Amino acid sequence: MNPISRRKLITMGLAATAGASGLIEANRLARRYGLVPPDSGGFFGPGETLTYACQRLLTARTPAREFPRSMISKNPFANEVAPPKEEFKRLQAGGFRDWRLVVDGTVARPTSFSLADLKSLPIHSQITEVACEEGWSYIAEWIGTPLSGVLRETGVLPQSRYIVYYSIEKGLWESIDMADAMHPYTLLTMGMNDGDLPVPFGGPLRLRVPRQLGYKSLKYVTRITATDDIKKFGKGLGSVDPEYGYAWYAGI
């Protein structure tokens, strides 16, 4: 064997060993610091994990992008929603006075809030953009109370790692990690552009997660469950999206 190819062989061997052990170590660190998304298995797991880990390191504390009032969209697009069920129609007929938001799971004091209860909490507003995974977007002012306040009110326990939230529509549920759940811009939204949140836009209660794509901003929220083990929910992929082939983390 000539000396050059031997040197090359040794160099490449060392590089491959370093690369492989680096990957194993990176995976161990990522798991310890919560940088692995619930849908990290399967063929697309590596890409999803890289995206989520990088965004968590880069954007754990960044605010959402906000816009001046002049940029609020004149004709926002509500997107289509399934026709309302009997239960929704009954609540709507009563002016949503009987709408309840149940907060349970790993919280010290499981609580059921009416919309009036939520409106008595500190009210914030933000002018942020809804961006759909299809590509379209609009800007609106969103008014409501931060999820973090509701979680503190109910005494969310320190072992909580994810917040799962459910729509009144059966089978529609989402989850976000604690970085997004405790983020000041993550808003239990009841108003839009100085009025009540219209039903097509998710009224009476929508959880706005402005640093992720629109599908994480679930409409018609009725229940919030804090958990330390996301695997117990649905197929264990974090939300209903991966069950339909969509990424759990939609911050991209």
Place this chain on the structure above:
Amino acid sequence: MPFSSENSREWVERRQLTRTDPCYPRRVTTAIEVSKIRAVRHSGLVRVTHWLTLVSFVALLVTGAEIVISHPRFYWGEVGNVNTHPLFTLPIPASRDTVPTGYPYVMPDQNGWSRYLHFQSAWVLVFTALVYGIAGVVSGHFRRNLVPERRDWTWRAYWTRIARYLRREPPDRSEMRSYNLLQRTAYLTVVFILFPLMIWTGLAMSPSFTSAVPAAAALLGGRQSARTLHFFLSWLLLLFLVVHVTMIALSGFGSRMRAMITGYNGDPPEDPEEERL
């Protein structure tokens, strides 16, 4: 002592006799050597990163098209949706029934796996680009093979090379081992302008990334401008791919493919010593 042509020929002959002698100096090059040795066309690094780039680019192109089909309308500025006036609309059916396209039917929706694969391929491309970029600087590949030579920094040099293409002249001696002026310019544009702009316009559509770097979207005119630019840039890259493959077909598809796979223009030399110049 500088070699004259006579004693260099003598040297090559002597070298062949004493090739196994480890004490003999290796790195002496002469004109005669050049003509005798089959050229190394592409380094291993260029070959591996080239094919990785092709695989991830094709995946990005196909999945990007699938994503566009869900909303084949384009806008300028920050926002745009079916209630706002589009900059232009693609005359194709959509994969979502909320988009007015004029077609009575809806295409199959492929957004889920397309998005997963789009971002996974983007990661492959980013890592490939990092390895290629760092190695290209360290090894001098960019300086030696991509940046045009100083004397070629004129319009005249471009016209001369274009004219040679038009006359279908074969590549000259220097082009056997490296790229000509037009190739260098095209590759530099793709590597240092189009791909970086593609990454920028892509990141400008990420609500999370722009929360950290709002200027990424704002400098482009907004999220929808970024999406429209991303779309046009993908056409420029596709144009490069088409021209690139056409030129390969014209200059000999088999030999060009062999060069990008094995590294050699012809058959690889039996003696690895020959590879060294």
